Amino acid sequence: MFVKVCGLSTPESVQAAVESGADAVGFVLTKSPREVSPEQARALLAGVPEGVAAVGVFRHETAADAVATARAAGLEWVQLHGSRTPEDVRTVNDAGMRLIRAVTLGAADGEFADWGEELLLVDAAVPGSGEAWDYALMREKGLAGRKWLLAGGLSPENVASAVEAAAAWGVDVSSGVEASRGVKDLVKVRAFVAAARQART
Numbered sequence: 001m002f003v004k005v006c007g008l009s010t011p012e013s014v015q016a017a018v019e020s021g022a023d024a025v026g027f028v029l030t031k032s033p034r035e036v037s038p039e040q041a042r043a044l045l046a047g048v049p050e051g052v053a054a055v056g057v058f059r060h061e062t063a064a065d066a067v068a069t070a071r072a073a074g075l076e077w078v079q080l081h082g083s084r085t086p087e088d089v090r091t092v093n094d095a096g097m098r099l100i101r102a103v104t105l106g107a108a109d110g111e112f113a114d115w116g117e118e119l120l121l122v123d124a125a126v127p128g129s130g131e132a133w134d135y136a137l138m139r140e141k142g143l144a145g146r147k148w149l150l151a152g153g154l155s156p157e158n159v160a161s162a163v164e165a166a167a168a169w170g171v172d173v174s175s176g177v178e179a180s181r182g183v184k185d186l187v188k189v190r191a192f193v194a195a196a197r198q199a200r201t
Contacts (some may be wrong), residue, residue, distance in 0.1 A: 001163065002119075002151060003196045004171030005189055006057060007034035014047040020193035024053035026079065026174070029069050030060060033182035034174065041073035055079050055100060063088035067095045079121065089115045094197040100149070102127075105137060112141050121172055124152030130175040132158055138166035156191035160174065163199035170194050 005017040014168030017025050027056050028034040035084040036044070041056065048054045055077040056070035062082065070078050079100040092099040093116060101117040101168070106125040114120075120181055124133045132153035142149035155176035163171060177192050179185040 001196055001199055002147075002149065003193050004053075004055070004170065004172040005174075005193070006172055007032075007036060007056070007174040007178075007182070008044065008184065009036050009040070010184070011044060011047050012186060014044050015187065016046065016184070016186040016189040017193070018049060018052055019103040020190045021197065022052065022193050023170070024055055024077070026055045026057050026075065026172070027075070028057045029073065030058045030081075032059075038069055040071040041075065045074050053077050053098070057081070062090035067092055067097055070097060082124075084111075086115045089117050092117075095181075102151075105133065105152075112143065114146065118147070118154070119170070120146065120148040121151055122148060127152065129153070132162070134167075135166040136159070138168065143169075154192070156188055156195045159192060159196045160199040163196070171199075 002023045004024035005022045007028050008014050008025050025194040027036050045054050054075050056073055056075040057079045058066040059081040066078050080147045081102040099117040100119045100121050102121040103111045104123050104125055104127055147169050149172045150166050151172040152172055154162055154173045159171055173192050177184055177188040
C-alpha cells in the first residue's frame with residue numbers, strides 16, 4: 001500500500017509522516033490554505049530521507065511553470081491538478097520529472113486512460129471538500145493493474161474500508177489528518193499511515 005501525506009508545511013508534520021512510514025509527502029506550491037513557497041519546500045525537504053518521494057502540488061500553473069517551480073524547490077515529483085492534456089504529461093516527462101496526474105471522479109472516461117504519468121490520483125467529484133464518497137465506484141473505472149492513488153474524504157477511521165471498496169493501489173490524504181484547515185494533527189498523521197498499512201485490497 002503506497003501512502004502519501006499531502007499539504008505538509010512544518011518540519012514536525014514532515015517528521016511525523018516520514019517516521020510513520022509514508023512513501024511520499026506533498027508540498028502545495030499553488031494557491032491554497034496549505035501553500036508553501038519554493039524556499040519553504042526546500043527547507044522542509046531537508047527532513048525527507050532518500051526513498052521517500054517529495055512532491056510539489058500544482059493546480060492552475062502550466063506544466064512548464066510547475067516544473068520550474070518544483071526544480072526551484074529541489075523536488076523531483078510534480079502533481080498536476082485541474083484540466084490537463086497529454087501534452088502536459090509530456091512536458092513533465094521530457095523535463096525528467098516524475099508525475100502524478102490528478103483527476104476527479106466525475107472526469108471524462110478518457111482522462112482515466114494512461115497518458116504516461118507515473119501515478120494517477122483520483123479525487124472526489126468535488127476536490128477539497130474533505131467529504132467521504134462512494135469509493136466502490138472506482139471499480140468501474142478500469143484501473144485494475146494500474147498504479148493509482150485514492151483521495152478525497154479519507155481519514156484514519158475510514159481509509160482501510162475505502163481501500164477495500166475501491167481496490168486502490170495507494171492513498172493520498174490531506175484534510176483528513178488536520179486539526180484545523182491547513183494545520184496537521186500529528187497523531188492523526190501517524191494513525192492514518194498505520195491504518196492504511198493494514199488495509200487489504
